[in-house]
Amino acid sequence: MSRILRKISVLTLALLIAGPIWADELAIRNCGWCHGMSGQGYSKAPRLAGQRRDYIVNQLRAFATHQRDETLGVKYMWNATANLDPLTAGKLADYFSALPPEAMKDGESDLVVDGRAIFENGVPDENIPACQACHGPQAQGVRALPRLGGLSFLYLKRRLEDWAQGRDLSGTPMPRIAAALSPTQIAALASFLSFVEVGASER
Ligand code: HEC
Ligand code: HEC
Secondary structure, three states: OHHHHHHHHHHHHHHHHHHHHHHHHHHHHHHHHHHOOOOOOEOOEOOOOOOOHHHHHHHHHHHHOOOOOOHHHHHHHHHHHOOOOHHHHHHHHHHHHHOOOOOOOOOOHHHHHHHHHHHHHOEHHHOEOOOHHHHOOOOOOEOOEOOOOOOOHHHHHHHHHHHHOOOOOOOOOHHHHHHOOOHHHHHHHHHHHHHOOOOHHHO
16 A cells, blocks of 8 residues: 555655746747757748847847737737746747857848958948847847847848838837848848858857
């Protein structure tokens, strides 16, 4: 009898420990269906690996509260964040931010030189600030400011275009900055950034 009881209590203990871990893994897998199991991004879903933790947390909140309202965010992320509690959101941000990022390198290599020049110096005559002033000299991000280096060309381009068209007005400087960029400048910046690699040690 006592042996059965002991077995039951061991089982209960195992469930108590395994339960939460299992739930977290389920949440990670749910995100991985779209963002890739190693968080490197897939198709329209951007890379999360190596992204700034606090930025991820802020974005999950911005989708959940419907502040981030660009077309693909509405279509995919409103649903994915609808029932996400803050604790799980924080754990998912811990998990994905700690994965090593890989550069997508899917931009146009002819545009890299132009893109780098805007990233580093801006275009003062056109009211375009140097991106590195906020996003860091290696586009690695800082605190809640996102890493841009190595994100996919298509994602970066779409994000800047969405802002230029007045989507996602969650109170950041980006809509104003994106509105000052021409389509050629957006393509150049997105191309340059898609090739930027930053090693894990530099995070
Ligand atoms: C059905 C597909 C799908 C699922 C499931 C999904 N995502 Fe997304 N996610 C997307 C797409 C597509 C975007 C890009 C939206 C855009 O273009 O603005 C995105 C954007 C994001 C962003 C913004 C990234 C950035 O650089 O600004 C974060 C953070 C994110 N997802 C985290 C998650 C997490 C965490 C989960 C799991 C709880 C998850 N996603 C589940 C498709 C998905
Ligand atoms: C004054 C500071 C500042 C400058 C300068 C700036 N940014 Fe940003 N950028 C931000 C902030 C803050 C965010 C995060 C917005 C949020 O949390 O929703 C951001 C977000 C972004 C994102 C979204 C990344 C993602 O994962 O979705 C892109 C792309 C971006 N910036 C590109 C640029 C480019 C290109 C330039 C230069 C032309 C630039 N930024 C200059 C402050 C800045």
